Amino acid sequence: MDKAYEPAAIEQRLYREWEASGRFVPAAAGTPYCIMIPPPNVTGTLHMGHAFQDTIMDALTRYHRMRGDATLWQMGTDHAGIATQMVVERQLNAAGETRAGLGREAFLKRVWEWKAQSGGTISQQLRRLGASVDWQRERFTMDEGLSQSVTEVFVRLHEEGLIYRGKRLVNWDPVLLTALSDLEVLATEEEGHLWHLRYPLEDGSGHLVVATTRPETLLGDSAVAVHPEDERYRALLGKRVRLPLTDRLIPIIADDFVDREFGSGSVKITPAHDFTDNEVGQRHNLPLINIFTPDARLNENVPQALRGLTREQARERVLAELESAGLIERIDKHKLMVPRGDRSGAILEPLLTDQWYVRIAPLAEPAIAAVKSGQIKFVPENWSKTYFEWMNNIRDWCISRQLWWGHQIPAWYDADGNVYVARSEAEALMQARRKTGREVTLTRDADVLDTWFSSALWPFSTLGWPDQNADLARFYPGNVLVTGFDIIFFWVARMIMFGLKFMGDVPFREVYVHGLVRDGEGQKMSKSKGNVIDPLDIVDGITLEALLQKRTTGLMQPHLAPAIDKATRKQFPNGIEAHGTDALRFTFAALATQSRDIRFELGRVAGYRNFCNKLWNAARFVTMMTTDKPVAPPGTVSASVVDRWILSRLREAILATDEGFAGYRFDMAATALYEFTWHEFCDWYLELAKPVLQGDDVEAAAATRRTLLTVLETLLRALHPIMPFITEEIWLRIAPAASVGGDTIMTAPWPEARRLRADADAAQDVDWMKGVILALRQIRGEMDISPARKLSPLAQGATAGDIERFTRYEALLGRLAGIDELRVLAPGETPPASAASVVGDMTLHVPMQGLIDPAVELTRLKRKQEKNQQEITRARAKLENPNFVNHAPPEVVVTERERIAQFEKVNASLARQIEIVQGLVVN
């Protein structure tokens, strides 16, 4: 074995072997365990969020696979309608072409080409992470089977009246020229103005002042509203105002939605361009005057001179005209929420259009019940509140998009505008024939469905639905959905609704909601912030030059490049070192707390890379110690206390790991394994094993070799779900020596804690040993005694038990504490001038003999005494409080009494020593 762990040398080789030998395919037998991957964008690349999420899903999958479950981690990719279309369109534009110029068919061909070209990236990246997905079942939301599912769902929902077409106000993106759902609207707080405008009264008796943030929409006003009980305006009710810039007279109406305190207390009503106003308009039967074209320019419904102006130009012109007519009363600065498209960033315009909607309330009801009843459990549980909050106020879902890339809506129109929703054009024609009694020509609806529509079907469409097949029966419902809280509404809620509707059962039993990966400063990682880290660059390493190149090219805002360049140079002056996949994965596991924000710091990965190296070297040591040497046969019951202790500790580590996996506390599983590996197995067990391995007792050495192999082999299996590569590499080397069969650790059984024995007695002995060793090490460390220098300590006040243990563990203590010879003082015998430390009932003395500076020892003792005294004071106060003694559980009181007794013993010893050493210092 190499001296240092070299991940690059093994990872890809092992993965290829796993994949080639079909290790990711679900076992024929076993309890089904299924996780559906949140499908990444087919043309996308792996980012930190994916890497984090996929690590967790893979760890769960590997854990269950080792436990004998028939695991299916279903892989697939998403067509990501708007995102993908935008990318291809940008490429076209860069090449001087346009989507419109190309036409629908040719454009779609380009998108498919782009998919073919870049579609493999994310899959290759997933492989680098060690993801044990079943590649043979990989699906794509727009492949034939899934498209069929989409059509089937659409048709069935339409038949039930749960999908309808309607002309309503929608969130319209004037740049992308498509409708969006409410969820795709980002409300951003922006600085704006509140203009107080004068609307002249029809009778010439003055004017009414309205306050607005969007003066340009005045052109579409069809009323002015005031609160019915507002005394200021009561006399005006029923009168009309003359709308400036137009010749229209519009009524002054009363509606109690108006806030009297805000602005002027009087609101202009624009039913065609504002959601609230639209509702008011419906209540009062106001006409809708649409003043915008799809790209948000003024249309033919405004005065000739203004037509064709953009919203911005329109605002300027309207304000200028009002100003010159003396109709602006006041302009206030005002913060307002501006709705922007989550993809384009464009300010959205509420626009009256024909769209398809899902009538969602009937679907939401059982979905709410499923979570309430515990059929689906959110982890952490608190997220169910967020879910309920949204589900209880859910609104119909606009599912049509005016895009080309996506599932085209299965609806056809005849010349008279009749609509036929069908599984195919042939079926639509039949419907048309039946309805009209003649042959008609049909035109298919040009729109496509919201990407999330197909995503909602993911848990069953991937398994072949609407075919009722064995896979569907076996793997639906899945066990857990692993996802970020940002898509609870977009995706989780919709899968639950559609799963219940079409499968009659929930799509998964648990939803594990993890936090979002951010950079070290807690900032969201984004290209424009220049703080993106490619997970594979952490795995493989990257030079500063290449990193700068990645971060500063292809920016939407190229002017940010210099700042990004500078920040990157500062943060990574030498680029990023290679850490290997396992270190990255372990980091993600350790970061998987219940927190919403996961701050990612490279230092953490470096720490876990060191951990890999530690494990590697421990294995190297075990190999060297066991190769070509006698090893006790497997199943030998080791007589060694130390052996029984480490096996007992291993048991506890595995229990903690099991608990971590069961409760989605991967941080705790990772910590338990780290702690055991480094601080129990390496720091103590290997050190305690050395004297035995090198000692004269051949049988004891053989038994210890067996334990070394057993613990390491078991530990590797316990670590495997989180760190698949290094564990496999080591396991393949040592499994035969450990008398374990199998060609891969992947399908080796998960270690069962119940097969390991808890041994409290062994733990007591080892704790005693540690106490003695630590006490002497402390003196050595603080007194700056060279590690090479052996000590000859004296034990004062040793009990019979202590003496017996000194004899039994002489060799171990000698090696680990650097003891030359230890002597037990007779009762009453006075030790020479020494540094001292209390262990249990006895005090260990290290004679000064010119080694120890009394002044330094005095300082050390006094510091100890002070700390000890604090504890005594606190414990005494407790015990002197009768309420504590009377009310606290008896065992707590007993513990407290024992503590204080121990402290006082230590204190007495310290006081004695201080007196002695004090004398030496004075002289």
Added chain:
RNA sequence: GGGCGGUUAGCUCAGUGGUAGAGCAUUGCUUUCACACGGCAAGGGUCACAGGUUCAAAUCCUGUACCGCCCACCA
């Protein structure tokens, strides 16, 4: 406006009634035959603040401050 989080060592975070923890960073010693990506030792915290409940509060309750996220029709 409504809802949900967070505030613990220099940094990043666990801990959720009974002796304040980890990793990284810091300091000293150490190149000893698994590992310097190492070993040994040390320093470092009135657990945001104020009340309350309790024998006992970082932990439970109430309030305050600051930070953050989500939802929402104050134009």
